[in-house]
Amino acid sequence: MSTTKPSANGSATAKEPTYFEQQRNALVNEVTMSLEHVLQNLNHLNRNLEAVIAVGNEFSxxxxxxxxxxxxxxxxxxxxxxQGTELEGHVEGGAEGEGK
Structure with missing residues (x-):
């Protein structure tokens, strides 16, 4: 049993994608585009972080x-x-000795 249907002229045609396959392909394409966008944003963030680090290194x-x-x-x-505690000790000791 064949899964392809013969056409009017008798030759087999390519199978058309089902609704599920169409939706899956659309979602896969959307995910691919989203991941590319995320990759671009990560690259942008990386460049910004490198610039911040470069500025920080200038202040080292x-x-x-x-x-x-x-x-x-x-x-x-x-x-x-x-020195202050040594001077205080000498002043206090000298003052006591003079009073006697």
Whole structure:
């Protein structure tokens, strides 16, 4: 038994797609187009992220300079505190000795 119907002239013709196959093909085409759109958007996002990273990398030297400044200032404060407590100890000790 053949699934193709002979035409009026007796030769077999190509089978026409069913409604299901037509709808499936339409949906497959729609999904394909949507995936292409998603791919384009991902490429656009990737380019934007690369641009942001490039701008961020331009500030690395400035960040390093500020880090050095912060470290120096923190060390200076620690030194001042240490010297301040030493001076307070000498002043308090000297004042007690003079009073006697």
């Amino acid at each position: 030297s400035v960040e390093a300079l500020w880090s050095q400044f912060e470290n120096v200032m923190a060390k200076d404060k620690e030194t001042e505190r240490a």
